[in-house]
């Protein structure tokens with residue numbers, strides 16, 4: 001082709017381009033993501049099946065996340081983490097449900113909650129479909145604290161009742177998580193004091209707090225409204241308040257008892273639902289303005305690295321048939 005013709009076709013493409021774009025959905029901004037089931041074609045699923053029999057299924061939630069994070073935080077963050085893992089090692093990402101078990105958030109509008117039995121049943125039926133196509137190994141990724149027991153039970157049901165083999169991701173990758181390099185300890189800080197700070201952050205940063213806000217700032221930045229973020233005022237029944245010092249001292253029995261009672265549905269009468277304990281729905285005492293995409297990036301990369309390391313180990317231990 002002559003140079004002038006090439007130039008002309010580039011000019012024409014430029015003119016035609018915007019006109020044809022205007023005919024497509026202006027709200028559609030998603031990019032096709034590799035190994036993400038909703039974006040894939042049948043030939044792409046077939047092709048993946050020649051390389052991998054593994055599926056990662058985020059078990060999510062649709063629930064209030066304070067004044068600044070979206071209702072879909074757990075769903076979105078779980079799916080985004082799973083997608084990041086699937087870019088580094090071939091594995092199918094198959095979200096099944098947006099909703100999880102969140103009865104203790106129901107006093108905030110927007111929260112939807114399903115019974116544990118329903119969630120397990122829906123995921124078991126989804127696993128049966130995937131088994132039929134040749135997928136065999138399942139990584140159940142719990143994206144919401146309230147689904148913990150559900151995920152354990154789901155993994156056991158898959159292992160006991162189907163041809164599939166399942167693990168829970170948090171449990172699977174625990175040994176692969178690199179320990180965070182210890183920050184330079186100030187002269188007067190004892191190991192015990194550092195431990196207390198860690199426990200405090202863990203116990204009182206459970207929902208929509210600094211940790212989750214940081215994750216969202218990294219994973220879904222344009223959905224976070226930091227200008228609306230408000231540090232919550234937490235209140236709890238007197239006997240639970242009395243447990244706090246021992247919880248912060250790291251006493252495992254006290255922590256167990258504290259969490260067994262904390263954050264439960266209003267109907268239980270425990271007076272520990274999110275709305276009864278927190279002014280904003282956030283279950284955290286940290287200053288939300290200290291959340292950052294950088295903290296979220298570090299946490300996400302640690303997770304992805306550990307998950308990939310586990311998956312590679314599993315592939316080596318038991319190669320695909």
Ligand SMILES: [Zn+2]
Nearest residue numbers: 073074208212
């Ligand atoms: Zn959450």
